[in-house]
Amino acid sequence: MRITLHGVRGSTPAPGAAFVRTGGHTSCVTVTVRGEPDPRLVLDAGTGLTNLTTMLGGAPYRGDLVLSHLHWDHVQGLPFFRSGDVDGAEVRLWLPAQDGAAPDVPGSAAALLRRAMSPPHFPIGPDGLAGRWRFEARDAGWAEAGGARVQLADIPHKGGRTFGIRVTADGASFAYLPDHAAGAGDGPAADLVRGVDLLLHDAQFSDAERYWAEAYGHSTIGDAIALAARARVGRLVLIHHAPTRSDDDVDELAAKHAAAAPLPVTVGREGDVLEL
Numbered sequence: 001m002r003i004t005l006h007g008v009r010g011s012t013p014a015p016g017a018a019f020v021r022t023g024g025h026t027s028c029v030t031v032t033v034r035g036e037p038d039p040r041l042v043l044d045a046g047t048g049l050t051n052l053t054t055m056l057g058g059a060p061y062r063g064d065l066v067l068s069h070l071h072w073d074h075v076q077g078l079p080f081f082r083s084g085d086v087d088g089a090e091v092r093l094w095l096p097a098q099d100g101a102a103p104d105v106p107g108s109a110a111a112l113l114r115r116a117m118s119p120p121h122f123p124i125g126p127d128g129l130a131g132r133w134r135f136e137a138r139d140a141g142w143a144e145a146g147g148a149r150v151q152l153a154d155i156p157h158k159g160g161r162t163f164g165i166r167v168t169a170d171g172a173s174f175a176y177l178p179d180h181a182a183g184a185g186d187g188p189a190a191d192l193v194r195g196v197d198l199l200l201h202d203a204q205f206s207d208a209e210r211y212w213a214e215a216y217g218h219s220t221i222g223d224a225i226a227l228a229a230r231a232r233v234g235r236l237v238l239i240h241h242a243p244t245r246s247d248d249d250v251d252e253l254a255a256k257h258a259a260a261a262p263l264p265v266t267v268g269r270e271g272d273v274l275e276l
Helices: 047-055 108-114 187-193 207-216 221-230 247-260
Strands: 002-007 028-032 041-043 062-066 090-096 132-138 141-145 148-154 163-169 172-177 198-202 236-239 265-267 273-275
Touching (some): 148 187, 221 247
Parallel strands (some): 062 090
Antiparallel strands (some): 002 273
């Protein structure tokens, strides 16, 4: 299983020379399973989703796209995803059921997404995307997507229902929790990530910024490491970096925490390819 990080910033993109090493695009990860030349599973649709078009050489995307939640930094890449907005594309998009969007109500998922993606906020709605798109509201649980087993679990994060995601394929597993208030207690998150080979986790705030982490429903880096240690994770990769945190600041914070961590801890950077 090959995991590619296409966007690792949180809240807003971070352009500029000070952010080049880590990358400035917001949340997006792709998964390619054994036997497949290209990814058929995408986690989140931040601005990093535009990098997938380059990865595919402009070819149509055919696969699943699972949204952890509906905040702007996780959906803003959708209408700019050229490989999804072209004849021949076939995309099944899942989003967390909420606010009238329910698994048994046809059209409700697209209607919920349309609240942020339609005039006057944007020129087109979800139905304006070319290709064949299906929009589905999902509840927590296991399902098949992109050639992998995917588990969705409710985790604490302010401002709408949020899923943590566990992916199992090719004899390996990883978990993806880009927005997670880990300091609020383990809850279902600990069970979701327990024993995974790799954890991609929210690292937007430093321990000194706990007030803001709690105010916005995020984790501190120390929270992420503590969760990974309790859940016996094989390796922790820090993502969802603050948009104001420069490359040097990201590296300095990560190095400080990694030195004392009871497991391998590294910085996730845009363009990284992780193989399990």
